[in-house]
Every structure is written in structure tokens, then in C-alpha cells.
Amino acid sequence: MIRPATIHDLGAIMALENSSFPDDAWSEQTMATEITSAHNRYFVDDEDGRVVGYGGVRALPGAPDSDIQTIALDPAFRGQGRGRRMLRLLLDQARERGARDTFLEVRDDNEVAQALYLAEGFVEIGRRPRYYKGGIDAIVMKIGLAGRAASAIESSTGWVAEPSTDWVAEPVEASPEDPSTSSGTQPRTPLEGSMDA
Numbered sequence: 001m002i003r004p005a006t007i008h009d010l011g012a013i014m015a016l017e018n019s020s021f022p023d024d025a026w027s028e029q030t031m032a033t034e035i036t037s038a039h040n041r042y043f044v045d046d047e048d049g050r051v052v053g054y055g056g057v058r059a060l061p062g063a064p065d066s067d068i069q070t071i072a073l074d075p076a077f078r079g080q081g082r083g084r085r086m087l088r089l090l091l092d093q094a095r096e097r098g099a100r101d102t103f104l105e106v107r108d109d110n111e112v113a114q115a116l117y118l119a120e121g122f123v124e125i126g127r128r129p130r131y132y133k134g135g136i137d138a139i140v141m142k143i144g145l146a147g148r149a150a151s152a153i154e155s156s157t158g159w160v161a162e163p164s165t166d167w168v169a170e171p172v173e174a175s176p177e178d179p180s181t182s183s184g185t186q187p188r189t190p191l192e193g194s195m196d197a
């Protein structure tokens, strides 16, 4: 079941983060700030109490743009449609927030993620040369949310029935690396000051 992430999921999320992004994983503090930011919504894919995936979207109130911040599944749970389910839920959330478009960046060598994004209707709108460590380009993608049918995942998660999770942040200490002060998706390569999904 997909459910809203809380700060108590931080350890499990960080384990997946470090294994999924070995070269440029976010720090625990960055992830804590991400999870608890009032401008973000993070979810976990919970398999009988075990966190096997997570994803987050950022959407500021009244802003037309939103960003997929990150999405990752435990390797043992990939290829089962869980990534697509998470992505659709994140897009639902952005639309609910009032965003018109959602953006993300993906490594040029990440064919699996690209296939998912293209299949869901994202289109490539640009490239950032040598954006990631190792000189890998970022592909910038965008999807329009207008007219996009809701995925109906909310009803299966009970998300709508949980008012306490309605874009309300849990308290967390502010950090100099607070990504909530930046626009767009998160930097995984701080030197380049750029973002990743």
C-alpha cells in the first residue's frame, strides 16, 4: 500500500536512497527536510510494514509548475508496476495542488526511468550537459497536468481521508542545505548546483 511518508520512515528511505543512488545520494538531513516540507508530498510504498519504495513531489501553492523530486524502489520490488503507481500518485498530488505542469530531470543513462516517464506522457524539453557526476547529461522532461485523468490511486490508499497529511509539514530543524528554498528538483550534484529526480 502506498501511504504518506513520515519522519519515522526516514531510516528506511535513506537505506533505499543510498542503494538506489550510490554516487549522489541525498544526506539524511536533506531527506528529512524534503519529507517534512510543507511544499512537498512524500509517500512510501509499504509492503506489510516494510518500506520498499518512496517518491516525492514539490508544488508551491499557486505556482503553475511542480517537480517530481525523487522516486525509487527497492531492487527486489522493481518491474512490478510500483514505480508507475507511485509516479501517478505524485502527479495526482501536483494536480490537486493546482499545478499545471510537472517537471523532472533524469540521467541520460537511466533507460528504465526514462521509459517509465515517456510511457506516462512526459516529453523531453531539454538537456543539461554533464549535469551528473561522471559527466552524464540530464534530460529535462515535462508533462502537462490539464486534462489528465486522476489515477484513482488515492481511494485505494485512504490518502484523502487523512486530513493531517494535507500538505502539512512535520516540524524539522531548518538546514542550510534546505532544498525547499530552491526551485525544481533536488541537487544530487551540489557542485553543479543542479537537480535530479
Ligand SMILES: CC(C)(COP(=O)(O)OP(=O)(O)OC[C@H]1O[C@@H](n2cnc3c(N)ncnc32)[C@H](O)[C@@H]1OP(=O)(O)O)[C@@H](O)C(=O)NCCC(=O)NCCS
Pocket: 020, 071, 072, 073, 074, 077, 078, 079, 080, 081, 082, 083, 084, 085, 105, 106, 107, 110, 111, 112, 113, 115, 116, 119, 196, 197
Ligand atoms: C525507475 C524506477 C522507479 C521504476 O520503477 P519500477 O517499479 O521498476 O517500474 P514499473 O514496474 O512501474 O514499470 C514502469 C515502466 O518502466 C519501464 N521499465 C520498468 N522496468 C524496466 C526495465 N527493466 N527495462 C526497461 N524498462 C523498464 C517500462 O516502461 C515500464 O512500463 P511497462 O511495464 O508497461 O513496460 C525503478 O526502476 C527504480 O527505483 N530505479 C532506481 C532509482 C531511479 O533510477 N529512480 C529514478 C530517478 S530519475
